[in-house]
Amino acid sequence: MQNKKSIVYAFVLFVFGSLQLLKAQELDLSYMDPNLPIEERVELLVSQMTLEEKISQMVNSSPEIPRLNVKSYDWWNEALHGIARNGKATIYPQAIGLGATFDPELANRVASAISTEARAKYIINQEMGNHSKYAGLTFWTPNVNIFRDPRWGRGQETYGEDPFLMAQMGVAFVKGLQGDDPKFLKSAGCAKHFAVHSGPEADRHHFNAEPNKQDLYETYLPAFEALVKEAKVEGVMSAYNAVYGVPASASKLLLSDILRDQWGFNGYVTSDCGAISGVWNKLKYVKTPAEAAAVSVKAGTNLNCGGTYKSLSKAVEQGLITEEEITESVSQLFRTRYKLGLMDEDLDHPYFKVGKEHIHSDANVALARxxxxxxxxxxxxxxxxxxxxxxxxxxxxxxxxxxxxxxxxxxxxxxxxxxxxxxxxxxxxxxxxxxxxxxxxxxxxxxxxxxxxxxxxxxxxxxxxxxxxxxxxxxxxxxxxxxxxxxxxxxxxxxxxxxxxxxxxxxxxxxxxxxxxxxxxxxxxxxxxxxxxxxxxxxxxxxxxxxxxxxxxxxxxxxxxxxxxxxxxxxxxxxxxxxxxxxxxxxxxxxMTEEPMFPFGFGLTYSETVLNDLKVSTAKMKKNDVLNITIDVANTGDYDIDEVVQLYVSPVEVTGNIPHTSLKAFKRISLKKGATQNVSFEIESDDLKVVNTDGEKVWRKGAYKVIVGNASPGALSERLGAAKQLEQTIVFK
Incomplete structure (x- = not known):
């Protein structure tokens, strides 16, 4: 009797295996064809995945799917100021130091060198079969949260306290990371932590940020918007905290309404590590892991750094989310993987052939210096x-x-x-x-x-x-x-x-x-x-x-x-x-109204900078006009220098919550001793709008000072040794 049962069992296994083999043979493998458009390849691949396979790909440590030729991949990689946590690599100055250069072109060169080094390391890792964390090409950098309080321990990861400077440096860095190929990515940048996130570190998993709309759109969002619209950043990381009572990873306002609908973001969103778990066990927004997973995916978080998305199958069973919604979310992850060339082995990809000589090269070391x-x-x-x-x-x-x-x-x-x-x-x-x-x-x-x-x-x-x-x-x-x-x-x-x-x-x-x-x-x-x-x-x-x-x-x-x-x-x-x-x-x-120890934008050289002949194109500016400013910058000392010429706009009368002054443009220039250079700025009227209490950019009429110097405006800058600033009043009509 026992032998008959064994024979029957063996027969069942044989039939099941044959059916599986037949099913495998029926796979449409055209998603492996590099000549097809990426969107089509993604649809062909994901449509042949089971629900469990789709869910398995929505956590940072994504396992292989052998039957579909999908390799394992870990999305968690770091490159804040050089490739981090992945062995030998060039270590550049921390991000705050890069911010102090006021040099977007330099930021672009650094990021380009990092991504070249990353490609070389990735090729070696693949040859070794190393698919582990920190060995990939989806870099969770840069950090473009505003350094709003100098006590914040992670402020060192940012480019400073000014939204305009942050945006300029961040855009340049992302472009360097991602390369300039129209189809493929050199590596994938990620703007973090979205949004309104800058300490206290002790409370980051629990606090609820409720900035007024003016601060939200004036200070906390501009750098993210610039990285999305100008740099086409591939990734965005949601923050741990809640914003207006909703966890950032589950916020339809942030991830759907603002990020995708208003800004047109077309990349993937990852949670910060452990943030999806925090939706239920720390912020108490929902009661179970399944609910946390469902509400986060529905809001727009494609990837879970952590393991809470493994509860998505239970969420489907409970009717909290549909398989179609999961399909849409995981498809975005494969778009990114295809753009990076991660789904192909011998593709004619512009970044596939990078030699190990680029790892900690003499050129990179010189750039770090x-x-x-x-x-x-x-x-x-x-x-x-x-x-x-x-x-x-x-x-x-x-x-x-x-x-x-x-x-x-x-x-x-x-x-x-x-x-x-x-x-x-x-x-x-x-x-x-x-x-x-x-x-x-x-x-x-x-x-x-x-x-x-x-x-x-x-x-x-x-x-x-x-x-x-x-x-x-x-x-x-x-x-x-x-x-x-x-x-x-x-x-x-x-x-x-x-x-x-x-x-x-x-x-x-x-x-x-x-x-x-x-x-x-x-x-x-x-x-x-x-x-x-x-x-x-x-x-x-x-x-x-x-x-x-x-x-x-x-x-x-x-x-x-x-x-x-x-x-x-x-x-x-x-x-x-x-x-x-x-x-x-x-x-x-x-x-800030009190006088600090050292002002924003301040920095001395071994020479002396003198500003002359400030010219502003109009004394009365209308909405939709363009403002042109020129100034002569002279090095009257005994040393060759680099100088950062800074342009600020300040309302003559400060009313409401508008800034006392705002950096609107800057240029880093080189000046030989005894040399003079004419520096010009062109400012669009949209860049001169202010954010009102409803969070809207509006044209505010009145008198403004256009101030040019090599530090932020004020008597303290000049008292400490900055150049004498020049200013001219114009009226916005």
Missing amino acids: EVAQKSIVLLKNSNNTLPLSKDIKIPYVTGPFANSADMLIGSYYGVSPNLVTVLEGVADAVSLSSSLNYRSGALPFQKNINPKNWAPNVAAESDVTICVVGLTADFEGEEVDAIASGNIGDKVDLRLPQNQIDYVQQIAKVKKGPLVLLIASGSPVSLEGIEEHCDAIMQIWYPGEQGGNAVADVLFGDVSPSGHLPITFPKNVAQLPSYDDYSMQGRTYKY
């Missing part, structure tokens, strides 16, 4: 302390980050065999006759232990003391990464750790020569109590693998500093509104 040079901001230079002579007899390099490789890399970094510390850069630059000394002198974050610390006293014997202080991504960063701040990634205040302040003050009491302070951080640092003791101060950010060489290039005058602050440096937290308040009043240079 150039970016670091251009990102450094000279904040103070009393009595022309800088540049230093390479023949200085007794230079002293000290401070907790003078010999730190960890300080160079910021957050979301790769691995480089060529990390150059400040000490190494200085040691390589100075003359062999120099008696260079080094002591760390202070611990990064903890109380200095040795009561008989001799390190400050070395300054009493030195011709110059170069002290490197600041923070690292251990102190400021993402909720899950920063370990030393005591505030889950964010800063409690803007001061340096007290032991570093004490150390600088100890040096100041005994120093023989000038004290040059180098500040490494991804955010504004208050210098109250130490600024007056320093002869020169440079903000070096997290300068990447060539940071030490770039710092030395600037210190010793091979390159004049040319970075400008992409964010206001307040004096202290007392000047800031409550961190969890998403109103823009009192925030950033556009709305």
Whole structure:
């Protein structure tokens, strides 16, 4: 009897297997034909998937489907300032440093170099069968959330506090990542985190942001809109938090009404990692994983970084979502994969043949050094302390980050065999006759232990003391990464750790020569109590693998500093509104009424910039007119420089919630010593509209000042050494 059952069972299996084989033979494999349009290939492929197969492809770690020749793929990849978490790669300065260059063309070159390196690494990974996380081509970068509060630990990932600057840099970066082929993507960028997301990190999974419509459309959305409309960014990442009471990943307003319907977005939307789970278990918007999955897909989130979408089959059973809706959502993911060439092996793809020689190439290393040079901001230079002579007899390099490789890399970094510390850069630059000394002198974050610390006293014997202080991504960063701040990634205040302040003050009491302070951080640092003791101060950010060489290039005058602050440096937290308040009043240079320590856009060079002959095309401008502005920019000093010419528009009378002033254009130019260059700007009338309380761009009549300078408008900029600004009043009719 048992044998008969076994025979029957074997027969059933044989029949079932034959049916499956027949079914497989009946597959329409034309979706593998690279000559067909991508849209047609996607439809042919997805239409032959089972419901479970479709659902399996909607999580970041998507498994293979052997019967359809679909390989496994992990969508989670990072390239914030170089390929991250995937082995050897060039490490460029952190994003905030790139923002300080005010150079979109440079941002484009960096992103293009990153994507070329990424293609080379992807080819090698495929040959090795490595389909793991961080080994793909869908990069979840850039972060274009506004750096609205300097306490935010992840502000270092952004290009600064200004929506216009953020948009210009972000668009250029995305274009560099994605390439210029009309059909295929070099790699896929992703604008994150959509939207109204900039801390506090401790509350990011729970808070509900309810900005007024004016702030939403004036501040929080413009960079995302620019990346969608101008850069055609392929991906958008939804944020953890809720907006107007609805989780961002489940927000029809954000993902359907604004992103797709208003802006015409035609890419994929991914959740932040774990955000779909948060829809039900943290934000309590729905009660079950199935409900969270259904409401997120229906709102427009195609991909779940996490595993909650595995509950979609249960959601279908419960009538919460249809298979047709799942089909539509997963189809978008395969459009992206086809555009990247991930579905083809031997396709004549313009980015398929990139050699390993592009990985951490000499050209990329040189580019990392150039970016670091251009990102450094000279904040103070009393009595022309800088540049230093390479023949200085007794230079002293000290401070907790003078010999730190960890300080160079910021957050979301790769691995480089060529990390150059400040000490190494200085040691390589100075003359062999120099008696260079080094002591760390202070611990990064903890109380200095040795009561008989001799390190400050070395300054009493030195011709110059170069002290490197600041923070690292251990102190400021993402909720899950920063370990030393005591505030889950964010800063409690803007001061340096007290032991570093004490150390600088100890040096100041005994120093023989000038004290040059180098500040490494991804955010504004208050210098109250130490600024007056320093002869020169440079903000070096997290300068990447060539940071030490770039710092030395600037210190010793091979390159004049040319970075400008992409964010206001307040004096202290007392000047800031409550961190969890998403109103823009009192925030950033556009709305701040108190005088900060250093203003937005500020940065000195080793020369002197003089502005002359401001010309504005009209004194009375009407809607639909074009405003043309020209100005002569002269370098009257003794050094060749790069300068950032900035154009602001300020209402003569500020009423309501409109900004006090707004950056409308900027140009980075190179000027030989003694040279003058005529710089022109063309401003469309749409760019001069203001956002009203309903979130609408409107033409606001009245008198405005057109102001051109090399820092944001105000007496403080000129008092600190910026060029005298020129202005002209015009009337909007």
